[in-house]
Amino acid sequence: xxxxxxxxxxxxxxxxxxxxxxxxxxxxxxxxxxxxxxxxxxxxxxxxxxxxxxxxxxxxxxxxxxxxxxxxxxxxxxxxxxxxxxxxxxxxxxxxxxxxxx
Amino acid sequence: xxxxxxxxxxxxxxxxxxxxxxxxxxxxxxxxxxxxxxxxxxxxxxxxxxxxxxxxxxxxxxxxxxxxxxxxxxxxxxxxxxxxxxxxxxxxxxxxxxxxxxxxxxxxxxxxxxxxxxxxxxxxxxxxxxxxxxxxxxxxxxxxxxxxxxxxxxxxxxxxxxxxxxxxxxxxxxxxxxxxxxxxxxxxxxxxxxxxxxxxxxxxxxxxxxxxxxxxxxxxxxxxxxxxxxxxxxxxxxxxxxxxxxxxxxxxxxxxxxxxxxxxxxxxxxxxxxxxxxxxxxxxxxxxxxxxxxxxxxxxxxxxxxxxxxxxxxxxxxxxxxxxxxxxxxxxxxxxxxxxxxxxxxxxxxxxxxxxxxxxxxxxxxxxxxx
Numbered sequence: 438x439x440x441x442x443x444x445x446x447x448x449x450x451x452x453x454x455x456x457x458x459x460x461x462x463x464x465x466x467x468x469x470x471x472x473x474x475x476x477x478x479x480x481x482x483x484x485x486x487x488x489x490x491x492x493x494x495x496x497x498x499x500x501x502x503x504x505x506x507x508x509x510x511x512x513x514x515x516x517x518x519x520x521x522x523x524x525x526x527x528x529x530x531x532x533x534x535x536x537x538x539x
Numbered sequence: 540x541x542x543x544x545x546x547x548x549x550x551x552x553x554x555x556x557x558x559x560x561x562x563x564x565x566x567x568x569x570x571x572x573x574x575x576x577x578x579x580x581x582x583x584x585x586x587x588x589x590x591x592x593x594x595x596x597x598x599x600x601x602x603x604x605x606x607x608x609x610x611x612x613x614x615x616x617x618x619x620x621x622x623x624x625x626x627x628x629x630x631x632x633x634x635x636x637x638x639x640x641x642x643x644x645x646x647x648x649x650x651x652x653x654x655x656x657x658x659x660x661x662x663x664x665x666x667x668x669x670x671x672x673x674x675x676x677x678x679x680x681x682x683x684x685x686x687x688x689x690x691x692x693x694x695x696x697x698x699x700x701x702x703x704x705x706x707x708x709x710x711x712x713x714x715x716x717x718x719x720x721x722x723x724x725x726x727x728x729x730x731x732x733x734x735x736x737x738x739x740x741x742x743x744x745x746x747x748x749x750x751x752x753x754x755x756x757x758x759x760x761x762x763x764x765x766x767x768x769x770x771x772x773x774x775x776x777x778x779x780x781x782x783x784x785x786x787x788x789x790x791x792x793x794x795x796x797x798x799x800x801x802x803x804x805x806x807x808x809x810x811x812x813x814x815x816x817x818x819x820x821x822x823x824x825x826x827x828x829x830x831x832x833x834x835x836x837x838x839x840x841x842x843x844x845x846x847x848x849x850x851x852x853x854x855x856x857x858x859x860x861x862x863x864x865x866x867x868x869x870x871x872x873x874x875x876x877x878x879x880x881x882x883x884x885x886x887x888x889x890x891x892x893x894x895x896x897x898x899x900x901x902x903x904x905x906x907x908x909x910x
């Protein structure tokens with residue numbers, strides 16, 4: 438099943454890199470999961486490869502967190518389905534740089 | 540018309556400073572990649588429009604950038620630096636084994652003959668090579684697999700490979716330096732390496748004259764004398780005249796021989812510059828005075844250069860890759876500080892002025908002389 442478009446809000450530094458003013462929308466073929474969303478983002482924006490997850494291990498970077506629907510999904514399995522509201526485009530998938538310092 | 544382009548890497552972006560051959564009026568362009576740490580930018584000696592940049596972030600990891608138009612526009616290139624095989628362990632600060640982990644690219648050294656070939660020195664210490672303009676990177680693992688690797692330790696800044704020197708007379712001969720392992724030389728293009736640290740004395744290791752373990756901060760050479768190397772070690776300024784086989788101390792009358800940068804005049808192979816720093820505990824210049832020291836005798840005898848530099852209430856540091864020289868007829872010398880100033884001297888160090896004063900902390904300075 439194809440999604441109607443998953444809304445993703447990236448951290449501002451990464452938005453600057455791809456020239457996005459706000460949310461981006463990605464079309465996912467197949468199950469909507471953390472892995473499929475990031476795969477699609479990396480395919481569209483190759484310059485972001487390795488910024489959200491390690492390029493070799495594909496594990497989430499330690500200072501990157503994933504939120505949606507007021508839940509912290511950072512520790513969810515990468516292949517677990519994201520909330521239906523994210524898959525339907527009703528809620529954004531939030532990629533957040535962890536607060537560190539300052 | 541001749542001119543210079545100064546590539547400045549800072550804690551929060553890159554800046555490109557340009558001037559004509561007089562070097563008295565500057566244009567400041569940037570920040571490029573605002574918010575990211577730019578550890579190093581360096582242009583190809585073959586094609587000055589080709590510039591490589593190391594962009595990184597504690598949050599988002601390592602990115603690599605390449606410009607083909609002198610820094611006007613940039614394209615992200617390959618950012619995967621896979622160690623060859625299972626990298627094993629090095630020593631942690633307390634001497635316990637610690638896994639080798641890639642953290643960032645500290646230094647980029649473009650080939651002297653091919654703009655698509657570039658070397659990268661990384662933390663945890665290893666040397667990588669790209670032959671396709673930075674798209675892909677392959678480790679030259681003979682260095683890390685030098686038998687001493689498990690005994691290497693990180694310096695305060697991390698276990699970084701920060702210096703890469705290519706012998707212009709023989710590109711298969713290269714020198715690299717690692718904090719805190721020491722200096723190494725290859726004669727076969729990076730396949731095999733020899734530790735070249737005889738003559739170094741480091742009180743912070745159990746055997747002060749050990750083969751490896753020395754915290755070498757930076758090494759430089761003059762291209763016309765590629766067997767003569769100058770080194771700023773954690774403490775001590777050193778010199779070798781046999782390609783690193785043997786080192787002797789040339790700290791001479793320096794007020795302190797702790798420091799990070801060291802560089803050589805473009806036209807005078809025996810004229811050397813350092814910026815003495817108070818101590819390993821006090822990473823700022825002595826007595827509130829920013830002084831470059833110059834030796835015209837290849838070391839031992841040093842003179843302070845102060846004209847135009849702050850001589851009171853100054854407590855900045857100058858990091859290891861933050862000094863460079865241009866090759867105009869009257870050699871220009873440049874350095875950047877942790878306080879965000881970039882200073883230039885158009886006359887070999889006699890007179891200084893700030894090109895720009897309020898950048899983020901400067902990590903690196905490189906100069907391109909444009910014809």
